[in-house]
Amino acid sequence: MSVAITGRDLPAVERAGTQNPAAVRTWLYGLAALVVAMVLVGGATRLTGSGLSITEWRPVTGAIPPLSEGAWLAEFDKYRQIDQYQLLNKGMSLAEFQSIYWWEWGHRQLGRFIGLAFFVPFVWFWAKGQVRGRLALTLLAVGALGGLQAGIGWIMVASGLKPGMTAVAPIKLMLHLTVASVILASLVWIASGLKQRARDAAARGFSRGTTLLVAAVLAQIALGGLVAGSKAGLTFNTWPLMDGRVVPDASTLFAVSPFIENFVDNVALVQFNHRFVAYALVALALWHAFAVTRAAPASGMARRSRGLAGLVLAQAALGVATLVLVVPLWAGLAHQGLAMIVLAMAAAHARITRAEAA
Structure with a gap:
């Protein structure tokens, strides 16, 4: 049984946090679905050996992929300098490099999209007074964790670019996956709390x-x-x-x-x-x-x-x-x-x- 959120029995964090719980809840569940998609794309990136194909972290300009043959060759040349290419993929063609590049680029691009999907609606809900108080602070903490997750992702990739490495360090991959999981659990936890229960x-x-x-x-x-x-x-x-x-x-x-x-x-x-x-x-x-x-x-x-x-x-x-x-x-x-x-x-x-x- 569930009823509209109007009663005095709700915990203060939800009662004082939003006047539009259904919309906020839908947004949070949508974000949770995007996080699951992000984990799946990350898994495909790892299983296809694509995670080290982009050797630089450019949070803004990296959103634009190579657009000319010269740009592709420049990216490929950077990849050929690392040990994964030298020890595992030596002799791969440009087309083969492009196939792994797109997985990693897609993974990073989805991360950028999730950032926008979080902060743009958050600002809108906050400006409309539909997210406030402890709920707003809790959501900001989740957003900050998402920003930290981007940095952890680069630290993980950088571990695989070191001399002698052909893959990322296991402990850093574990950290990256665990933080993503904490973000998912947090989103579902908050969303599930925005509905009064008998x-x-x-x-x-x-x-x-x-x-x-x-x-x-x-x-x-x-x-x-x-x-x-x-x-x-x-x-x-x-x-x-x-x-x-x-x-x-x-x-x-x-x-x-x-x-x-x-x-x-x-x-x-x-x-x-x-x-x-x-x-x-x-x-x-x-x-x-x-x-x-x-x-x-x-x-x-x-x-x-x-x-x-x-x-x-x-x-x-x-x-x-x-x-x-x-x-x-x-x-x-x-x-x-x-x-x-x-x-x-x-x-x-x-x-x-x-x-x-x-």
């Missing part, structure tokens, strides 16, 4: 559990970023066993020295961590759905918890398929995209449950 006494016992689910999904996405950055998905392509065991030998999991670097640079441990946090996440989602359904079987909270559990199970199955098939482009993108959907669902579930428990 109180549900049963929700009070599950609010913390739903927040834990969001944190667990974020942690698993971060570990997935490490898998992607280290290309750990191209190794140990069997399931449920890994290197012939459920738990590989310590000599395999901790083969790198110093010890701490195993968690980033050892593909065996990186993949193992991603596998077992996935098992833990599936167990947590199923337990949560069972507990909520038992406590309030006919509630919206129960339906959401079962839907979320189903998404987590589907994501786990897709992850197994992606691994066994050795990460084809379609499976890698589907796995990354569904991770964003799981996160969005978890964030919405947590925020709505919190409102129902208020």
Whole structure:
């Protein structure tokens, strides 16, 4: 059940934050969809080996791609100076370079568009008095995080341009993906709070559990970023066993020295961590759905918890398929995209449950 936002029962951040919640909510969900698209284009850029094709960061002038043969040759010459070309792609044609260039250019261009899609409506809503107070400050913080994300993206790319590097540093790719995920979760959280919810006494016992689910999904996405950055998905392509065991030998999991670097640079441990946090996440989602359904079987909270559990199970199955098939482009993108959907669902579930428990 939902009603218009006019009641005294709404949290102050929403009650004092907007007089046009439906429009603001639609805008925020639209931004969330754009962030998902951005993650998918970023995933395609990584899986096609395109991320280092543009070797400079030009936030404004970089929006214009090469428009002449001479400009294309100049961009290609810059790419031929880096080790990815020298060690992996030596001899590639200009047409082949253009195919990877467009992926990276498209990724950056979509980032610019998202920036405009955030700040132009924000200024309009603010000028009309439809976004104000704590809500306005919260949205500005999300916008600032988006600006920071652009800088993180360049730091990530720059790590792959260093001598001896043919790809970006895994830890920086993980950071880039994790910040994008936090932005997505924040947008969905805020949007989900801009609608009054009927109180549900049963929700009070599950609010913390739903927040834990969001944190667990974020942690698993971060570990997935490490898998992607280290290309750990191209190794140990069997399931449920890994290197012939459920738990590989310590000599395999901790083969790198110093010890701490195993968690980033050892593909065996990186993949193992991603596998077992996935098992833990599936167990947590199923337990949560069972507990909520038992406590309030006919509630919206129960339906959401079962839907979320189903998404987590589907994501786990897709992850197994992606691994066994050795990460084809379609499976890698589907796995990354569904991770964003799981996160969005978890964030919405947590925020709505919190409102129902208020």
